[in-house]
Amino acid sequence: MDLSKRYRHQFAPIFFNAHLINCEVLKNLFICTMYYKTILTFALANLCIIMTLDAQVQKIDTTAFFGVAGYRVTCSNKKEDVNQVSISPKKFKTTIRDVSFMVKGRLTKILVDDLNDDGFPDLLLCLYTGTKNEKGSIVGIYSNETAIMPVAFPDIFDDAKLREGYKGFDEFTIMMGSLLRSFPIYKATDTDTATGGTRVIQYKIVPNAEKRMIFKVLRTYMK
Structure with a gap:
C-alpha cells in the first residue's frame, strides 16, 4: 500500500502552512535588510559630508x-x-x-x-x-x-x-x-x-x- 498517497492529504495543510511561514519570514527578512541598507546609506552619506567639510x-x-x-x-x-x-x-x-x-x-x-x-x-x-x-x-x-x-x-x-x-x-x-x-x-x-x-x-x-x-x-x- 502506498502510504504517501494515503497520508498526503493529511500532511498537506502542514506543508502549506510551513510554506506560508517561510514566505513571511523571507518577507520580513527582506524588509529588515532594506531598512538597514537605507540607514547605512544615509550614515555613509553624512560621513562623506563631514569628511568633505573637514577636508576644506x-x-x-x-x-x-x-x-x-x-x-x-x-x-x-x-x-x-x-x-x-x-x-x-x-x-x-x-x-x-x-x-x-x-x-x-x-x-x-x-x-x-x-x-x-x-x-x-x-x-x-x-x-x-x-x-x-x-x-x-x-x-x-x-x-x-x-x-x-x-x-x-x-x-x-x-x-x-x-x-x-x-x-x-x-x-x-x-x-x-x-x-x-x-x-x-x-x-x-x-x-x-x-x-x-x-x-x-x-x-x-x-x-x-x-x-x-x-x-x-x-x-x-x-x-
Whole structure:
C-alpha cells in the first residue's frame, strides 16, 4: 500500500502552512535588510559630508619673512569658534621666545610686512568666523629688536560709516607697508548678491597718545 498517497492529504495543510511561514519570514527578512541598507546609506552619506567639510578646513603651518627676519605660524583650525595659534620668530638679531595663544575663528593666512616703518617685520593673522567663515578680522603682532607685542584691530561694527552695508566676506592684502581690507557692500534690498560695490579700508600701525601701537584708518574708498 502506498502510504504517501494515503497520508498526503493529511500532511498537506502542514506543508502549506510551513510554506506560508517561510514566505513571511523571507518577507520580513527582506524588509529588515532594506531598512538597514537605507540607514547605512544615509550614515555613509553624512560621513562623506563631514569628511568633505573637514577636508576644506586646512591646518596652517607656514613661514613668511620681511627682509631677513620673519615668523613661523601654526594653527590646527580644528574648531569653528576658537583655536590655538603658535608663533615662532625667526632670524631676529636677538632670540625672541615663541608664543601661543587662543584666537576666535579659524586662521586662513598670514601677512608679514613693516606696517609701522621701524624696519622690523610685523605679523598679521587673518581670521574668519561665522557659519561660512564670512566675517574677517585681524590679530596684529608688531616687533622690535627684543620682543613681539600685540596690536588691537578695530571692530568694524564700532564705526557707523564703515559698517554700513557690511555682511562680511573680507579680503586682506598688503600694499606698500599698509593693510588693505576690502568687502562687498549690501544694499537694503540685496539678499544673496551684493550690488553696492566694494569698500576698501586702508590701515597703518601707529603709536597713540600713550605710545601704544594701534591700527589707524588712513582712508576708505569705493571701487
